[in-house]
Amino acid sequence: MQTPAAPGDRQLREQLQQVGYLADADLATTVWLAGELQRPLLLEGDAGVGKTALATALAEAQGAVLVRLQCFEGLDLAQAAYEWNYGRQLMAIRLHDGQPGTVKEADVFSREFLLERPLLKAISQDGPCVLLIDEIDRADEAFEAFLLEVLADYQITVPEIGTLRALHIPRVILTSNGTRELSDALRRRCLYHHLDYPTLAREIAIVKTALPEADTRLVEEAVQFVQRLRNEDLSKIPGIAETLDWVNALHRMHHHTLPEDMAVLLTTLGCLLKTREDRFGLGADRARQLIEGRRTVGVAEKAPANAAAS
Amino acid sequence: MNTTPALAPSETLAGFAALLRDHGLSVGVAEQQAMLQAAMVLGGPNGPRLNAAWRAIACHSAREWRLWPDLFARYWHPERLRGQVRVSGQTRPQRDLRQAVQQMHEQMDHAAQPPPTAAKAAPQTAADAPHAGAGDSEAGTPRAMGGASRSEPQLEALHQRDGQMWLPQELGALQRLARQITAQLRPLPTRRWRNAHPGQRLDLRQTLRRSVAWGGEPLAPAWQVKRVEPPRLFILADVSRSMESHAALFLRIARAFALEAQARVFVFHTRLAEVTPLMQRDSATVQEKINAVTAGFGAGTRIAASLQDFARVHARAQLRRGARVWVMSDGFDTDAPEHLADALRALRGHGARITWFHPTRQAPAAAAVRNAREHIHRFVPLASLADLVAARPVLH
Numbered sequence: 055m056q057t058p059a060a061p062g063d064r065q066l067r068e069q070l071q072q073v074g075y076l077a078d079a080d081l082a083t084t085v086w087l088a089g090e091l092q093r094p095l096l097l098e099g100d101a102g103v104g105k106t107a108l109a110t111a112l113a114e115a116q117g118a119v120l121v122r123l124q125c126f127e128g129l130d131l132a133q134a135a136y137e138w139n140y141g142r143q144l145m146a147i148r149l150h151d152g153q154p155g156t157v158k159e160a161d162v163f164s165r166e167f168l169l170e171r172p173l174l175k176a177i178s179q180d181g182p183c184v185l186l187i188d189e190i191d192r193a194d195e196a197f198e199a200f201l202l203e204v205l206a207d208y209q210i211t212v213p214e215i216g217t218l219r220a221l222h223i224p225r226v227i228l229t230s231n232g233t234r235e236l237s238d239a240l241r242r243r244c245l246y247h248h249l250d251y252p253t254l255a256r257e258i259a260i261v262k263t264a265l266p267e268a269d270t271r272l273v274e275e276a277v278q279f280v281q282r283l284r285n286e287d288l289s290k291i292p293g294i295a296e297t298l299d300w301v302n303a304l305h306r307m308h309h310h311t312l313p314e315d316m317a318v319l320l321t322t323l324g325c326l327l328k329t330r331e332d333r334f335g336l337g338a339d340r341a342r343q344l345i346e347g348r349r350t351v352g353v354a355e356k357a358p359a360n361a362a363a364s
Numbered sequence: 365m366n367t368t369p370a371l372a373p374s375e376t377l378a379g380f381a382a383l384l385r386d387h388g389l390s391v392g393v394a395e396q397q398a399m400l401q402a403a404m405v406l407g408g409p410n411g412p413r414l415n416a417a418w419r420a421i422a423c424h425s426a427r428e429w430r431l432w433p434d435l436f437a438r439y440w441h442p443e444r445l446r447g448q449v450r451v452s453g454q455t456r457p458q459r460d461l462r463q464a465v466q467q468m469h470e471q472m473d474h475a476a477q478p479p480p481t482a483a484k485a486a487p488q489t490a491a492d493a494p495h496a497g498a499g500d501s502e503a504g505t506p507r508a509m510g511g512a513s514r515s516e517p518q519l520e521a522l523h524q525r526d527g528q529m530w531l532p533q534e535l536g537a538l539q540r541l542a543r544q545i546t547a548q549l550r551p552l553p554t555r556r557w558r559n560a561h562p563g564q565r566l567d568l569r570q571t572l573r574r575s576v577a578w579g580g581e582p583l584a585p586a587w588q589v590k591r592v593e594p595p596r597l598f599i600l601a602d603v604s605r606s607m608e609s610h611a612a613l614f615l616r617i618a619r620a621f622a623l624e625a626q627a628r629v630f631v632f633h634t635r636l637a638e639v640t641p642l643m644q645r646d647s648a649t650v651q652e653k654i655n656a657v658t659a660g661f662g663a664g665t666r667i668a669a670s671l672q673d674f675a676r677v678h679a680r681a682q683l684r685r686g687a688r689v690w691v692m693s694d695g696f697d698t699d700a701p702e703h704l705a706d707a708l709r710a711l712r713g714h715g716a717r718i719t720w721f722h723p724t725r726q727a728p729a730a731a732a733v734r735n736a737r738e739h740i741h742r743f744v745p746l747a748s749l750a751d752l753v754a755a756r757p758v759l760h
Contacts, residue, residue: 061406063413080416087402087417098426100680127556132573140576194558232426232681235626241424242390248429287676287710331713 062086066115075104075111076260084247085112094205094226096190096241099249102293105229108249109186112225118182121224123172125193131200135173135210143167163214173204176224183224191234198240205243254281257297264298268305275312275345276301282344283326286336292326300325316342377403380439381422387435388641389428395421427638427678534749535616541752542620548760549625551592552686563587595686597627598679598716602693604633604665610723610747614692617752619643630678632670634698638678665696667732668703675711685715692721692746695728704732708739719759721746 067082088095097105113120123134143162150157176185204210208220230236258277280297303322313319316338327333377399381391402417415436423429437444570586599621601614621627622643629640675683689711697704711718720740722728727743744755
């Protein structure tokens with residue numbers, strides 16, 4: 055990447071790096087641009103590539119409050135935006151029961167009786183704020199439509215009070231695993247970035263940053279193994295989080311390189327392979343083959359392993 | 365045929381936006397403004413920063429994301445692509461969509477002028493050999509549908525044939541048929557409930573929660589009904605040379621289902637490409653657009669590789685229990701025969717139900733398909749609209 059004089063994206067990239075998130079140049083530019091244009095950022099990609107981690111890192115790097123809305127099926131306005139605090143309203147009415155005329159309707163439908171859920175909380179922050187709307191594809195279409203107002207104008211309309219505008223525009227990050235097609239309207243309001251699995255060098259750097267105490271050789275070998283594993287026909291491809299778990303597990307078992315003993319290796323593979331089919335699909339032979347891909351072995355030595363696997 | 369960017373920045377950007385729109389990206393005025401804004405902050409289109417910024421603005425889905433690097437390079441850095449050789453061994457500049465579309469128009473205007481010959485196509489790879497002879501005279505024109513018109517002037521002929529085949533009432537009938545078939549695709553029952561009014565059962569939790577507003581009186585009961593999910597439909601149409609006379613029909617049918625059932629439509633011969641966005645627009649030139657998209661494909665048909673790509677990359681997150689995958693192909697595969705069975709097994713492993721539409725009366729006799737028979741739920745002959753009518757009862 056070119057390095058013109060103090061560009062904002064480069065600075066952001068460094069800030070993210072300081073809090074342990076290694077973003078590539080393109081991602082840093084996109085995140086920075088989303089801030090400049092005050093547009094939400096939609097991140098798509100497989101599970102475990104660091105979508106949610108970006109939001110937490112961004113909040114930490116910028117000293118902002120992180121407000122997280124985890125989406126699920128059936129998520130509604132009351133859980134996402136606001137709800138009236140009925141208990142308090144009733145109490146206020148009861149307290150003033152004996153004194154007619156002291157409680158007006160406007161009194162019990164004021165801001166202090168409003169329970170802030172994540173969206174309203176993000177909008178009413180008076181300092182910098184990162185709003186993470188996680189796994190938006192799990193929410194219903196109806197909720198997506200509601201989000202449009204929030205994301206386009208950074209405001210929420212409460213019928214009894216009026217429109218509440220953001221005091222400080224939050225930085226919004228939406229993540230999606232692509233299990234459902236999002237509406238065009240939502241997509242067009244966002245900047246888009248598709249996060250892929252990291253390259254070998256970047257993944258090694260990520261693991262080294264997260265686990266500085268682990269042996270360099272172990273990290274390199276393990277990451278290479280995971281990178282090869284991702285090309286296998288798996289139903290759940292291991293993400294970065296899984297690599298970190300695995301290297302951490304091996305490190306705690308005091309391994310300085312990948313264990314030679316396949317039995318040991320296979321017992322730790324639960325960190326990487328999360329379904330029964332994947333786990334049974336990868337036997338000792340296949341695992342050895344994946345490791346041998348990296349080590350130089352003679353044809354004669356490799357042939358039996360190939361034969362066994364096929 | 366001007367691929368070099370114009371001089372005025374706004375004009376240049378507009379040209380680029382037009383190219384993006386040609387490829388199904390939704391780039392409107394708002395996007396162009398944002399792109400211009402980004403360009404003002406980040407500098408000219410030579411640096412990687414502006415590339416990344418524009419990509420974030422103009423792309424709205426993973427499909428567009430994957431398409432981007434090629435489009436960007438093609439418009440802003442045509443010099444980097446010129447003469448570049450791809451795996452198939454063909455030279456690159458002939459594949460420019462803008463060139464293709466413009467040429468198409470020229471041809472339609474001055475009917476039957478032979479296309480200007482650019483450099484001849486480079487020798488094709490071994491895999492292409494069975495089909496190689498036909499393509500040479502067509503270098504410089506899009507070689508879609510596997511060079512759909514060896515003897516006639518290119519796309520005009522396709523257009524005419526298309527028009528002859530499809531009268532408006534036939535199109536209407538196809539659309540109705542697609543609607544009926546979509547209606548009988550069995551939805552997938554789930555164990556979940558969704559809010560609805562009126563409903564089958566009381567949502568006690570929600571009712572109690574709402575009752576708080578009335579001091580504990582359940583004045584506004586909440587109801588729920590069983591949640592059913594409409595089945596996801598994926599249509600994969602073979603547009604290789606061996607299928608050239610049927611591809612138009614397949615694409616028409618695929619388009620009808622893309623509109624009625626929100627099917628995702630893919631075309632393949634040596635590679636797989638998604639064409640759903642092109643299908644959703646109402647345009648008589650769907651065929652030509654798809655020609656342009658597939659223009660870079662080499663000859664041959666790699667069904668197994670295309671299906672693997674489909675399951676691993678394109679539809680990975682959406683292939684679930686109850687998904688319907690319709691493959692429209694004659695089954696002639698240049699991959700090794702056993703690969704197809706593996707690819708179909710993997711698809712079945714995701715819970716998809718596979719229906720194979722073949723243009724012949726009999727189910728395909730190709731070795732690859734014979735080996736993979738057990739993974740295919742049903743074979744359906746499809747050579748005309750009447751066949752689809754006949755198949756209606758079994759498509760559910």
